[in-house]
Amino acid sequence: MASTDSAAAESGESPQDDTYAAPYGRSCFNCSQAKCKCIYLKAGGKCQRCQRLDKECRQPATTRRSTTRRSAISKSTSKTNRLENKIEDLVSLLRAGVHPGNVSTTLLRQLAQLPENQKSTDSNAASPPGHSEISVSSSGPSSVYTRRTNGAESTPEASLSDGGGSLSTGAAAEHETEPTGVQAEEYFTVFLTQMLPYFPCMYVPPGTTAQKLRRDRPFSWLCIMAIASKSSAQRRLLFDRIKQVVAQRLVHEYSCRELDMLQGILLYLGWSNQQVYNKANIYVFAQLAMGIVYEMGLFNPEAKGKHMLLCVHQEPLENCTAPRGQVMEERRAVLGCFLLTSTIATFLQQSDSLRWTPHLDDCLRLLEEQQECVNDGILLQQVRLQLVTDRLGLGRCYGGSAKFAESMQPSPSVYLRPMQTQLQSRLQEIMSRLGSHSKGYKIVLLHHYNTSLSLYESALPKGAIASTLNVTYEHLDYLYGCLDSTKSWFDVFLSIPPGEYIGFPFAVFAQMVQNLATLFQLSTLESPLWDTANVRRTADILQILDTIVSNMNLVATINGLAGDPGADIFSNIAQTYHAVRVGWETRLKPDPIGSSAVDPVPSILNQTLPEILATSSDVLPGIGDHDWLTDMLNTMGQNENG
Structure with missing residues (x-):
């Protein structure tokens, strides 16, 4: 190496003139493993690092392909060529040794992007994701629940990591425990026909399939799959995933203003008897449900946003003109939250229910006037009856003694x-x-x-x-x-x-x-x-x-x-x-x-x-x-x- 440098000095040339850095994805195996810059001699042979360490300089089995920007793609590229590039990407994924449990999901995602690519003449086939991007990791909170980015299409075949969190800590277990398409439709039918009439906290329009619900309300879909599953092992993993999703979304991401999260928690809590649980779980999730109601301002719209006056970070302005369907769902959700938390508070007598406000009276009245299904009438009657029970136990539910509660009641x-x-x-x-x-x-x-x-x-x-x-x-x-x-x-x-x-x-x-x-x-x-x-x-x-x-x-x-x-x-x-x-x-x-x-x-x-x-x-x-x-x-x- 020293002789090479001296020879270069005698000729008046700089050593850098005789070397060049390996292009993207062409570093030798040793430099790639050490994450060092790979420098080759123009004369050929080993790279400088392998030559200095006296190691075998060999190329990796597979090479990484740099992402080509859209601007570099000629507008005259035919759709056929772009389709061929996409197929080559999929083949490279298979050759790279991607886990079988994730191959089908990845292929479907790649194929789902084809119609989008064909809409624009200057679009480009996306680079295939690396193995680390495909497999579901369980080491950090990011693996619990991956949100859909704005504008991204959600395919029905997407894994639960896109809509409700992965089902297990490993890709193989996820593939085994995730409900199949047939199972999902079966569970969804059981939920609609045998479960929802007993606690109608949400409205499912006629013709809605499990596939569509998964796309529109992924967390609610996950909770429905959990409470309606017929496999104890699958149900246990689904319930664990729900808890991880809730921790990720409500604590780490502060996504406390999503109706889907509120409805999902109500479903999980409403049928929590389907898992063998402990009472602390009931109290925690009841408080989380009430917290979302408060954050969304559903119990008192006039107070919505006032708490932000005390915050340094201001949230972006929200669209106050919500669609009528969403407003009706919010009314069902807040009434369902009162019904559930009041039932828990009245029965266990160790927590408080959601406070009844004049706005809830309005929700009750408007839902009665604008009923969309028979279940709305059932929910109304349940809430009215529970309101009577809630008021009878007012003293005890708010920390008072039985003697104090008795003194509050008339003869x-x-x-x-x-x-x-x-x-x-x-x-x-x-x-x-x-x-x-x-x-x-x-x-x-x-x-x-x-x-x-x-x-x-x-x-x-x-x-x-x-x-x-x-x-x-x-x-x-x-x-x-x-x-x-x-x-x-x-x-x-x-x-x-x-x-x-x-x-x-x-x-x-x-x-x-x-x-x-x-x-x-x-x-x-x-x-x-x-x-x-x-x-x-x-x-x-x-x-x-x-x-x-x-x-x-x-x-x-x-x-x-x-x-x-x-x-x-x-x-x-x-x-x-x-x-x-x-x-x-x-x-x-x-x-x-x-x-x-x-x-x-x-x-x-x-x-x-x-x-x-x-x-x-x-x-x-x-x-x-x-x-x-x-x-x-x-x-x-x-x-x-x-």
Whole structure:
């Protein structure tokens, strides 16, 4: 090397005159690996670095092609030549060893660009993406959810990384767990026919396919696939992907003003019973849903944008003239958010619901005047009924004690009869529009009887049957009202075939727990004025539990749910209720008349979960990971004791 330099010096030439840098994509393998500039001698031979290190200088197996700018393409290039270039790009992808799971997706993306290229004479075939751009990475947040850029076409065949996040941490797993086109349409049909009527928080126009929904509302599509999937493994991965997408979009990207995100979270939360979840998950997603409502200004449009006065970074001005269809969807979403958060707050009593505002009254009125489908009427009735329940529990839901809530309410003789009359008139109004065998008819009846139960319970001391230690003649009317409402609720619930249970949202399961606990308390309330034998003749709680357990065990088989036995939520509910029945049967045996006090829940539910597992390991296999239902019953008992 030194002799070469001296020879160049003697000839009066600079060493740089005898060398040249390797063009783009032509660096030798060693320089490319070291990311060093590859310098060749004009005389030929090894590059300077390989010669200095005494290494073999060889070219890489494949070369990178520089992107040709559109301006360099001659306008006279024929469409045929551009099509041939595109095919060559696709062939190079196959030769480069791209993972099979991503080849089909990439090919479809490349082919989808062909019509766009043909629209303009000066367009150019895009360079094939590198391997790092094609494969889905799971190491960083960017792999969670990739947004579509403005103006980019979204193809139905695009992977979930373009519309709802990849389905797994690896390309192979993604290919295996992503719903196929046939599966997606099947899940979408199940959602529309068996699930949406129970919680109609969104409107799907007639003729909409899963493919179109994926293109228009990718996150909602992902959530629908998750809650309607029949595979436990697939459903688990989809739910995990939803959580990653939410973290990416709402936290990292601050995309808190998208209706698609709000609707998707409502769907995920509304049917969160389809996964075996913990309560913290409910609270977190409920708060996220309310946060989006606040950010979008849906609960009070007059306050929209005022919070930005305190921010240094100003958001761009938004188009205030939204299409009518979007405005109607926003109304359904905000009403659905109130319905869901109020149900969670009323049942679990550890969080607040979305605050009701005059604007929500307007949304309720305008949606009633401009109904687009039968589901709108169902949503309206559900919201009205839940609003009654929400106001009855106002004191507790906003951090007040039961004594404070009781002091806020007028005498039951003042409000009970008028409100019952009003509920009955509204029920008859909506029932006249629904078929007696439709899902909407039954879900409205379930909400009606559950609201009626809450209304009668509010008239009792501290708003709970367990607090009624000294039953008076005035209390009898309210107690029989509770019994009639609970019996009517179970009459409707047990009239629903087990095959339709798969569509039940969280609200139905919450109501079922509440009505079971109420019926147990009525069956064990000891008072000279209260006939427990008559209660058991009217509604035999043990027989009801047997029927529920039997029906829950049939759901997986009827609907073809795939996965390990007992991996679905319905089998877990059956196992839990079977254990509950054991405790209740012991408690309901005839006992000598003693104390007038009654336990709000049986002893088996007052135990901690490890104690239940220790005493009932044969009865509750695997329930240690699925304790949410027992925890709900324990929570209800603790709240009523306090």
